[in-house]
Amino acid sequence: MGIVNVTPDSFSDGGRYLGHDAALAHARRLIAQGADILDIGGESTRPGAAPVPEAEELARVIPLITAIRADSAIPVSIDTLKPAVARAAVAAGASLWNDVTALRGAADAPAVAAGLGCEVVLMHMLGEPGTMQNAPRYDDVAGEVEAFLLARAGAAMSAGVARDRIWLDPGIGFGKTLEHNLTLLRALPRLVALGFPVLLGASRKRFIAAIDPAAKEAGDRLGGSLAVALEGARAGVAAVRVHDVAETVQALRVQAAING
Ligand code: HH2
Secondary structure, three states, rough: OOOEEOOOOOOOOOOOOOOHHHHHHHHHHHHHHOOOOEEEOOOOOOOEEEEEEHHHHHEEEEHHHHHHHHOOOOOEEEEEEHHHHHHHHHOOOEEEEEEOOOOOOOOHHHHHHHOOOOOEEEEEOOOOOOOOOOOOOOOOOOOOHHHHHHHHHHHHHHOOOHHHEEEEEOOOOOOOHHHHHHHHHOOHHHHOOOOOOEOOOOOOHHHHHOOOOOOOOOHHHHHHHHHHHHHHHOOOOOEEOOOHHHHHHHHHHHHHHHHO
């Protein structure tokens, strides 16, 4: 899954693809590099990011989805916590709603997801983006994340979302210390064993710098991002959400070739 952030403030590529033409060119580049899904986002979720009004978010993402749909059949995912943005994105041709709040962003979010009939990514986040990195605490991080995701899958299904449309995501970096992230990465086989497709997003994230101090800037974290993608694939995740599509596709292809 290749990331297209149409935002001024995303942590690793904020502002680079804010204009429609730059975003579309980036989307086309990721398709050419071998992305199987594009994840389009118009609101950053990094700690401290400013909330984006609905009209602004729609103006960022909808023309882009329409333009991608005009010349590619690639599945498009909309990264939003607003039901109205998900609805407009699906109308424009998106088939997956990637929601970092796991359908908790609005009271009607599960019902909207059911009505849209699209696939849904339910991601774990502890707290709110603004404060989630302030000393997050768990007694058993893998168990708690798993229980949360199963509860959210239950809520989605109760609202009418079909079981085979639900993806789970442990939410690397969303209210987690380095140790929490590592424990969750070690526990991926257990998450995969729940039987839902798992999405893993660790690309260029800050925990990589906590392991390698030389990776201070987001752009310095390709090696660490590839390491996580390979571990994820080995654990059986269905997709990895990444900024560096060409390099990730190459790493996964070589890994697949080695493994026959
Ligand atoms: N991470 C980010 C955003 N959306 N969605 C899912 N399902 N999983 C993730 O791990 C995930 C996500 C954060 O990365 P990015 O989009 O690069 O940054 P920002 O939120 O600042 O736009």
